[in-house]
Amino acid sequence: MASGPDKDYVMEAVREHDVKFIRLWFTDILGFLKSFAITREELEEALETGMGFDGSSIQGFARIDESDMIAQPDPSTFTLLPWRPSGHSAVARMFCDILEPDRSPHAGDPRYVLRRNVKKAQDLGYTYYVGPELEYYYFASSEPPPVTLDRGGYFDLTPLDLASDLRRETVLTLEEMGIGVEYSHHEVGPSQHEIDLRYTDAMQMADNAMTYRLVVKEVAMKQGVHATFMPKPLFGENGSGMHVHMSLFKGDKNAFFDPKDEYFLTAEAKAYIAGLLKYAPEFCLVTNQFVNSYKRLVPGYEAPVYLSWARRNRSDLIRVPTYKPGKENSTRIEFRSPDPACNPYLAFAVMLAAGLKGIEDGLELAEPIERNIYEMPDAERKELGIQSLPADLWEAIKLAEGSELVKEALGEHVFESLITDKKVEWDEYRAVVTEYELNKYLPVL
Numbered sequence: 279m280a281s282g283p284d285k286d287y288v289m290e291a292v293r294e295h296d297v298k299f300i301r302l303w304f305t306d307i308l309g310f311l312k313s314f315a316i317t318r319e320e321l322e323e324a325l326e327t328g329m330g331f332d333g334s335s336i337q338g339f340a341r342i343d344e345s346d347m348i349a350q351p352d353p354s355t356f357t358l359l360p361w362r363p364s365g366h367s368a369v370a371r372m373f374c375d376i377l378e379p380d381r382s383p384h385a386g387d388p389r390y391v392l393r394r395n396v397k398k399a400q401d402l403g404y405t406y407y408v409g410p411e412l413e414y415y416y417f418a419s420s421e422p423p424p425v426t427l428d429r430g431g432y433f434d435l436t437p438l439d440l441a442s443d444l445r446r447e448t449v450l451t452l453e454e455m456g457i458g459v460e461y462s463h464h465e466v467g468p469s470q471h472e473i474d475l476r477y478t479d480a481m482q483m484a485d486n487a488m489t490y491r492l493v494v495k496e497v498a499m500k501q502g503v504h505a506t507f508m509p510k511p512l513f514g515e516n517g518s519g520m521h522v523h524m525s526l527f528k529g530d531k532n533a534f535f536d537p538k539d540e541y542f543l544t545a546e547a548k549a550y551i552a553g554l555l556k557y558a559p560e561f562c563l564v565t566n567q568f569v570n571s572y573k574r575l576v577p578g579y580e581a582p583v584y585l586s587w588a589r590r591n592r593s594d595l596i597r598v599p600t601y602k603p604g605k606e607n608s609t610r611i612e613f614r615s616p617d618p619a620c621n622p623y624l625a626f627a628v629m630l631a632a633g634l635k636g637i638e639d640g641l642e643l644a645e646p647i648e649r650n651i652y653e654m655p656d657a658e659r660k661e662l663g664i665q666s667l668p669a670d671l672w673e674a675i676k677l678a679e680g681s682e683l684v685k686e687a688l689g690e691h692v693f694e695s696l697i698t699d700k701k702v703e704w705d706e707y708r709a710v711v712t713e714y715e716l717n718k719y720l721p722v723l
Contacts, residue, residue, distance in 0.1 A: 284353035284354055285325045285326075285353055287353065287356070288321070288325065288353045288356045288372075289321065289322065289325075291356060291370070292318050292321060292370065295358060295368050295370075296366055296367065296368055297318055297358070297367075297368045297369065297370045298317060298318055298367035298368065298369070299315045299316070299317060299318075299367070299369045299370075300315065300316050300317075300318065300321055300324075300351075300369075300370050300371065300372060301313045301314070301315045301359070301369060301370070301371040301372075302314055302315070302316065302324070302329060302349050302351055302371070302372060302374050303371050303372065303373050303374065303488070304349060304373065304374045304375075304376055304387070304389070305388050305389075305488060305621060305623065306336050306388075307386060307388060307621065307624070307692050307695055307696055307699070308567065308621055308699070309388070309488070309567075309619070309620060309621025309622065309623070309624070311488055311491075311492060312336060313371075314329075314331065314349075315369075316329060324351055325351055325353060327348075328348040328349055328350035328351070328374075328377060328381075329348065329349050329351075330346060330347065330348055330349075331347055331348075331349055332345050332346070332347070333345050333346070333347035333376070333384070333386075346379050347376055347377070347378070347379075347384060348376070348377040348378070348379065348381065349374040349375075349376060349377075350374055350375045350376075350377050350381075351372040351373075351374050352372055352373050352374065352375060353372065355371070355372050355373040355485055356370060356371075356372050357370060357371060357455045357456055358370050358454075358455070359371055359455075360451050360454045360455065361451065361493075361496050361497070361500070373389070373485050373488075375387060375389055375390065376389070376390070385689050385690070385691035385692065386691050386692055386695065388484075388621055388623035388624050388692070389481070389484070389623055391623060391624055391627050391687070391688055391689060391692055392480060392481055392484055392623040392624070392626055392627045393481065394627075394689070395626075395627040395628075395630050395631050395687055396479075396480055396481060396627075396630070398630075398631075398634060399526065399630060399634060402634070402637075403528050404526040404527065404528060404533060405479060405526070405527045405528075406479065406480045406524070406526060406626075406630050407477050407478065407479055407480070407483075407524065407525050407526075407527060407610075408477060408478075408479075408480050408483045408522055408523065408524045408626055409460075409474070409475060409476065409477030409478075409483070409522070409523040409524075409610075410474075410475060410483065410487055410520050410521065410522045410523070410616075410618075410622070411472055411474045411519070411520065411521040411522075411523075412472065412473065412474075412475075412487065412490060412491070412507070412518075412520050412618040413465050413470060413471070413472045413518035413519055413520070413618060414470070414471060414472075414494055414505055414506060414507045414518055414618060415467065415469050415470050415471070415505070415506050415508070415511050415512070415518060416441050416444065416469045416471065416498060416503050416504070416505055417469065417503070417504045417505075417506065417511070418503065418504070419504050420504040420506075424506075424511050424512060426468045426469035426512075427441055427469045427503065428441060428464075428468060428469050441464070441469065441471060443501075444497055444498055444501060444503065444505075445462045445463075445471055445473065446462075447497050448462075448473060448493055448494055448497045449462050449473060451493050451496075451497060452473075452475075452489070452490060452493055455489060455493070457475060457486045457489060457490065458475065458476030458478070459473060459474065459475060459476060460474045460475070460476050461473070461474040462474070465516070465518075466515075466516045466580065467512060467515040467516045467518075468512075468515065470515070470516065470518065473490070473494070475487070475490060477523060477525075477610075480626045480630065483622070483626070484622040484623045484626055487622040488622065491507055491618070494507075507617075507618040507619050508570060508619060509566070509568065509570050509571045509573065509574040509617035509618070509619055510570050510571075510573035510574040515579075516579045516580055516581070517573065517574025517575075517579060517581055517617070518574070518617060518618055519574070519580075519581060519614060519615075519616065519617055519618070520616045520617055520618040520620065520622075520625075521612055521613070521614045521616075522612070522613045522616055522625070522626070522629065523599075523610045523611070523612050523613075524610060524611050524613065524629065524630075524633075525609065525610040525611065526546065526550070526633075527607075532606055532607045532609050533546050533547070534546065534547035534550070534609045534610065534611070535547075535601075535606045535607075535609040537606070541589065541598065541646070542601040542609060543598065543609070546637050547609070547611070548642075548643040549636040549637045549639075549640055549641050549642075549643070550611065550633035550634075550636050550637055551587055551596055551598075551611055551633075551636070551643050552636045552641035552642060552643040552644075553632045553633045553634070553635045553636020553637065553639070553641055554595075554596060554611070554613060554629065554632050554633055554636065555585045555586070555587065555595065555596065555643075556632070556635075556636065556641060557628075557631075557632035557635065557681070557683050557684075558585060558595060558615065558632070558667060559585070559665070559666075559667055559668055559674075559677050560677050560678055560680075560681035560683060560684050561628035561629070561631075561632060561678065561681070561683070561684050561687070562615065562667050562668050562674045562677065562678070563668075563671075563674040563675055563677070563678035563684070563696070563697075563700060564620065564621070564624050564625055564628045564678070564684065564688070564696070565615060565616035565617070565620050565625045565628070565629070566615060566616065566617050566620065566667075566674065567619070567620055567621070567696075567700065568619060568671070568703070569670075569671045569703060569704070569707045570619075571617050571619065571671070572668070572669065572670045572671055572674070574617060575615065575667055575668075575669075577652045578652060580593070581614070581615070582594060582595040582614045582615050582667070583651075583652075583666050583667055584651045584659070584664050584665070584666050584667075585664060585665045585666065585667070586644075586646075586647045586651060586664055587643070587644075587646050587647070588646045588647055588648050589646060589648070590648060593650050593651055593652055594614070594646075594647060594651070595613070595614055595615055595667070596611055596612065596613055596614065597611075597612040597614060598610075598611060598612070598646075599612060613629060615667060616629075624688060624692070624696075627687050627688070628683075628684060628687045628688070630687075631683055631684075631686070631687035632683060632687075635683055644663075647662070647664070651664060671700060671703065671704050671707070672704050672708075674700075675697060675700050675701060675704060678696075678697065679697055
């Protein structure tokens with residue numbers, strides 16, 4: 279039950295800003311944002327007891343015979359929606375936790391999955407911080423084939439670039455909603471862009487990432503442009519990734535920083551990296567959940583394929599940014615395989631579970647590989663013991679299906695629902711006759 283200053287703050291803010299509608303947000307297991315609106319007249323009751331809804335129509339939530347669910351608003355996530363009217367009949371939003379009728383947490387709620395895993399870290403004395411870099415493309419419309427808005431490249435500033443204005447408005451909108459932004463710039467691909475969110479704790483960041491994806495699309499739509507977080511929308515160009523920077527703190531102290539170590543990493547940090555490297559193939563289905571995700575994870579386009587780590591080499595799965603004196607709290611791990619179409623709650627949960635498992639088991643970390651692994655002969659990669667991520671969705675499904683770590687991190691409900699959904703997607707995909715096949719085989723067979 280919501281009570282105390284959080285609830286009082288929300289009620290006062292609604293009166294002060296003349297908020298008429300409050301949108302209650304949550305996600306399904308695939309990370310698609312769901313929403314329904316209540317009026318301010320219903321708000322006090324919603325904060326006290328939540329709002330009932332039919333969960334049987336939400337992907338991965340419940341069967342029709344056990345469909346009653348409660349959306350319990352989280353007052354700490356209250357914010358106005360800047361793209362809706364202001365000053366009169368304004369619109370606000372709150373994220374919700376999904377509960378069973380007896381008010382116990384619903385096992386299919388991605389926020390609950392992340393909360394369970396964060397609790398494990400907290401029980402060990404850790405606070406889990408993350409800072410994702412979400413890349414995306416702007417296209418002229420949502421209709422194929424995709425038409426880019428520019429031919430710019432990495433960090434390019436093109437004169438009269440519509441996308442520069444779109445990025446600017448997106449950053450201002452995010453900051454107006456209380457979401458900190460560190461960088462925004464043009465990415466490597468034509469019409470590809472990136473906005474980096476300022477790091478915070480994992481739950482708040484997952485909420486922020488969901489908000490970010492919607493804001494990018496809303497701002498683009500206002501200008502008649504389509505923004506997409508599809509991992510690989512253009513053949514021959516870089517895909518869009520979600521590089522995730524992460525660290526563990528104990529109190530105010532960065533648990534990853536050791537001034538005496540050659541790499542400025544503690545034993546905990548090294549074991550955490552080793553855990554990520556060991557279990558990345560198993561949880562790849564969560565961080566890269568669509569057929570299209572594996573069109574990005576191919577050699578030659580900066581996306582990581584091989585299980586290795588380095589300090590400077592951006593072809594590795596894990597990069598440890600170089601330590602700068604006086605910046606001890608900035609010591610972190612950059613995990614580079616996730617894409618921006620993942621469910622951030624589940625992605626942050628499995629990454630944390632893998633890292634903590636590495637610490638728990640005292641896994642040893644191999645030496646970093648600073649060479650370009652793409653250019654290594656297969657025999658040399660084999661000699662160095664460098665494994666790779668799954669090559670396609672089916673391989674990722676089979677690896678996840680046999681993973682005790684993924685099952686425990688997600689919980690049986692989400693685990694089974696995700697595996698079932700992804701098998702359906704793979705069956706649909708492999709039955710499609712593609713343009714590639716028609717072009718290659720029709721004229722000669």
